[in-house]
Amino acid sequence: MPEALSWSAYSDPALPALERGRIFARAWQYIGHKDQLGDGPGYVAGRVGDIPVVITRDRDGTLRAFLNVCRHRGSVLAAGAAARETLQCPYHAWTYGLDGALKAAPRSDREPGFDCEGISLRPASVGAWGPFLFANPDPEVLPLAEVLGGLPELVAAAGVVVAELRHHARAESSVEANWKLVAENFLECYHCAVAHPGFSAVVDVSPDVYELALGDSFSSQFGPVRENGTGLDTVGEVTRSQFHFLWPNTMINIFPGRMNFSIGPVLPAGPERTERFLDYFFGPDADAAWISELLEFDGQVGAEDKVLVENVQRGVATGLIERGRLMPESERLIADFQQRVQAAVA
Ligand code: FES
Numbered sequence: 011m012p013e014a015l016s017w018s019a020y021s022d023p024a025l026p027a028l029e030r031g032r033i034f035a036r037a038w039q040y041i042g043h044k045d046q047l048g049d050g051p052g053y054v055a056g057r058v059g060d061i062p063v064v065i066t067r068d069r070d071g072t073l074r075a076f077l078n079v080c081r082h083r084g085s086v087l088a089a090g091a092a093a094r095e096t097l098q099c100p101y102h103a104w105t106y107g108l109d110g111a112l113k114a115a116p117r118s119d120r121e122p123g124f125d126c127e128g129i130s131l132r133p134a135s136v137g138a139w140g141p142f143l144f145a146n147p148d149p150e151v152l153p154l155a156e157v158l159g160g161l162p163e164l165v166a167a168a169g170v171v172v173a174e175l176r177h178h179a180r181a182e183s184s185v186e187a188n189w190k191l192v193a194e195n196f197l198e199c200y201h202c203a204v205a206h207p208g209f210s211a212v213v214d215v216s217p218d219v220y221e222l223a224l225g226d227s228f229s230s231q232f233g234p235v236r237e238n239g240t241g242l243d244t245v246g247e248v249t250r251s252q253f254h255f256l257w258p259n260t261m262i263n264i265f266p267g268r269m270n271f272s273i274g275p276v277l278p279a280g281p282e283r284t285e286r287f288l289d290y291f292f293g294p295d296a297d298a299a300w301i302s303e304l305l306e307f308d309g310q311v312g313a314e315d316k317v318l319v320e321n322v323q324r325g326v327a328t329g330l331i332e333r334g335r336l337m338p339e340s341e342r343l344i345a346d347f348q349q350r351v352q353a354a355v356a
């Protein structure tokens with residue numbers, strides 16, 4: 011068992027820039043979903059880690075991604091999502107087509123030698139899985155489908171048909187802790203019995219039945235429904251929860267019950283702060299009452315996790331202890347995550 015990550019990695023102010031270049035600049039991450047683009051041309055802006063990106067879809071349906079950074083003086087270009095044919099910078103109104111090419115720059119006719127031709131947004135990579143849109147800041151990477159590997163099959167086996175999912179809501183939150191602590195908290199259920207009584211009353215979290223699985227690009231946790239469980243109506247096509255983590259920062263949750271799926275990234279926002287969002291999707295059979303039941307159930311788990319992780323941040327940030335210890339079995343998904351982090355920033 012290799013040594014656990016040094017605790018300085020959770021507050022070192024030099025690390026966000028290093029992680030941006032070595033991890034997020036070449037990472038596939040969930041950005042948003044197709045409904046955000048409208049029916050025709052449109053864009054959705056987001057970020058991979060802390061790198062601003064924008065995904066566009068043109069009139070022909072072609073998806074593209076770019077760094078969401080204006081080529082003039084570097085302003086972040088597009089915000090949110092919209093059904094429109096151009097991206098216009100809020101600073102001096104340089105206007106780009108959905109293919110990334112600069113179409114117009116105000117007053118450029120008065121500038122001798124200035125030509126819009128040849129100025130274009132810096133390309134990134136784009137990929138779609140059903141309604142889910144992913145971006146990777148690196149323009150030359152393995153396609154998303156190869157990186158997802160067997161993940162879509164696992165999700166289908168859970169009883170979730172991604173093509174039937176409808177977006178319900180996006181939940182945004184922040185955690186006063188390093189993004190890696192938020193990821194690590196997701197990667198073990200060793201804390202579930204202690205810290206999530208509601209969750210553990212529904213999902214059987216005992217180590218004999220709660221499964222952890224490591225893959226090349228993602229790791230998975232499978233938790234069956236507890237016999238005589240209480241707290242969530244688990245009648246429906248999904249009989250076993252699935253929690254997937256796509257390296258380095260996209261999380262997917264499927265709870266037992268009606269067809270449901272939530273997906274979202276953890277986004278570094280400085281060395282000791284994380285921003286996150288989670289897009290909730292449901293199948294056609296999920297009624298409003300069950301949806302609010304599930305959202306409340308998951309919201310409770312999220313609130314408990316926020317307290318846990320912020321507590322860890324306060325502990326590891328003291329700088330007086332070098333590192334902790336990982337439980338080789340219960341925390342092996344964390345060990346894998348930490349090895350990837352170490353290999354990337356070494
Ligand atoms: S920075 Fe975008 S138009 Fe000036």
Ligand SMILES: [Fe+2]
Binds near residue numbers: 195201202206311315
């Ligand atoms: Fe948790």
